[in-house]
Amino acid sequence: MTREYLKKATLTATSDASEVHETVKNILSDIEAGGDAKAKEYAVKFDRFEGNVLMTKAEIDAACALVPEKLKADIRFAHDNVRRFAELQKGTVTDVEMEIVPGFVAGQKIIPVDAAGCYVPGGRYSHIASAIMTVTTASVAGCGHITVCSPPRPGVGVAPAIVYAAHICGAHNILAMGGVQGVAAMTYGLFGLPKANILVGPGNQFVAEAKRILFGRVGIDMIAGPTDSLILADKDADAHVVAIDLVSQAEHGYNSPVWLVTDDRTLAEKVMQMVPSLIDDLPELNRENAFAAWRDYAEVIVCKDREGMAACSDEYAPEHLTVQANDLDWWLDRLTCYGSLFLGEETTVSYGDKATGTNHVLPTSGAASYTGGLSVHKYMKIVTWQRATREGSKGVAEATARISRLEGMEGHARAADVRLAKYFPGENFDLTADE
Numbered sequence: 266m267t268r269e270y271l272k273k274a275t276l277t278a279t280s281d282a283s284e285v286h287e288t289v290k291n292i293l294s295d296i297e298a299g300g301d302a303k304a305k306e307y308a309v310k311f312d313r314f315e316g317n318v319l320m321t322k323a324e325i326d327a328a329c330a331l332v333p334e335k336l337k338a339d340i341r342f343a344h345d346n347v348r349r350f351a352e353l354q355k356g357t358v359t360d361v362e363m364e365i366v367p368g369f370v371a372g373q374k375i376i377p378v379d380a381a382g383c384y385v386p387g388g389r390y391s392h393i394a395s396a397i398m399t400v401t402t403a404s405v406a407g408c409g410h411i412t413v414c415s416p417p418r419p420g421v422g423v424a425p426a427i428v429y430a431a432h433i434c435g436a437h438n439i440l441a442m443g444g445v446q447g448v449a450a451m452t453y454g455l456f457g458l459p460k461a462n463i464l465v466g467p468g469n470q471f472v473a474e475a476k477r478i479l480f481g482r483v484g485i486d487m488i489a490g491p492t493d494s495l496i497l498a499d500k501d502a503d504a505h506v507v508a509i510d511l512v513s514q515a516e517h518g519y520n521s522p523v524w525l526v527t528d529d530r531t532l533a534e535k536v537m538q539m540v541p542s543l544i545d546d547l548p549e550l551n552r553e554n555a556f557a558a559w560r561d562y563a564e565v566i567v568c569k570d571r572e573g574m575a576a577c578s579d580e581y582a583p584e585h586l587t588v589q590a591n592d593l594d595w596w597l598d599r600l601t602c603y604g605s606l607f608l609g610e611e612t613t614v615s616y617g618d619k620a621t622g623t624n625h626v627l628p629t630s631g632a633a634s635y636t637g638g639l640s641v642h643k644y645m646k647i648v649t650w651q652r653a654t655r656e657g658s659k660g661v662a663e664a665t666a667r668i669s670r671l672e673g674m675e676g677h678a679r680a681a682d683v684r685l686a687k688y689f690p691g692e693n694f695d696l697t698a699d700e
Contacts, residue, residue, distance in 0.1 A: 307446040328428035350622035351405035368657020377407035382451030382461030396430035404435030406644035416443025490630035495583035499590035504535035519557035
């Protein structure tokens with residue numbers, strides 16, 4: 266399929282991946298062996314924070330008091346949207362049962378995990394929205410205990426707005442601790458907290474690697490890399506809006522890919538002309554991140570038609586996918602690989618990142634080809650159960666015995682045999698695997 270790259274990335278999201286595995290593994294081992302004291306030692310080293318780690322109610326109240334009322338109102342607005350959407354999602358999965366055969370009933374039951382650990386980034390930017398996204402969904406799911414950990418700032422602690430968001434969204438405890446040590450504290454149940462059953466939330470490469478190593482011991486939402494975004498735009502798209510949207514996502518970090526896919530070369534060239542000046546107009550930190558991301562990771566691709574655009578997008582499987590093109594229903598039906606989809610100019614990834622209700626913890630680095638993002642369902646175990654009358658188990662026991670013997674699993678077969686002999690004495694059954 267014909268594609269013309271007007272701008273080709275020189276790096277990929279994994280090009281500069283640090284050799285962090287051994288470092289993270291050693292830190293996790295140290296903390297597991299050394300407990301609270303070792304976790305605090307790493308907090309002093311990496312967070313440069315020597316204050317209280319497990320925030321008290323008084324400390325939480327004091328931090329909340331520092332948040333301006335206008336920001337509190339915005340946080341409550343976003344929380345309400347995320348909560349209502351999570352409740353909608355929860356309603357799509359329910360306890361059910363059915364009679365498989367007469368007298369034999371099977372069902373499923375939904376059980377929330379008991380303890381959730383939510384990581385909220387607070388280094389480069391204060392990710393207030395991550396607290397809303399992770400804690401709210403855990404709360405709606407019904408988790409018995411929710412711990413939040415977030416990197417404290419030297420001499421300050423966790424950003425007050427993050428504390429406020431975590432508090433009103435339902436966090437039971439807040440740890441002023443970031444990085445691998447924060448993840449370890451939640452996993453190992455340090456500082457008197459319950460051990461987390463699941464770890465969720467975005468983080469840097471060290472946090473991601475810690476989650477990767479710990480997966481299996483605990484559940485995780487996903488292993489996330491740098492955030493990425495793709496825009497599909499046709500000839501009628503507003504080049505300025507497209508350029509702004511690309512830049513708004515590039516500011517996440519120096520290695521955050523952004524891609525423009527279009528069937529209109531003129532639009533592509535306009536966007537490429539506009540982006541540099543839009544980046545230059547950002548504050549310094551944002552400008553540095555966006556400049557590097559655009560220079561090294563961004564791509565601008567021209568395809569023959571909209572089918573080619575859609576195929577290209579599905580191949581990239583972006584975390585965020587925006588469509589600024591005609592016939593939005595066609596795109597909604599056609600596109601299959603994305604973390605979250607934003608249809609039309611009237612919405613934008615920034616809305617989803619902060620306040621619309623859909624979750625912003627999403628699959629990156631092509632993972633959208635096989636999974637979706639964080640939702641209330643991630644905290645819920647779908648388990649099954651069954652019960653039967655003696656008569657209802659009769660046919661199942663016969664089939665089980667024969668299948669088991671065909672597989673060579675005699676012990677399994679005898680678990681069925683003994684029931685048939687007990688429940689139906691004197692009756693003969695063909696329980697062999699022979700023709």
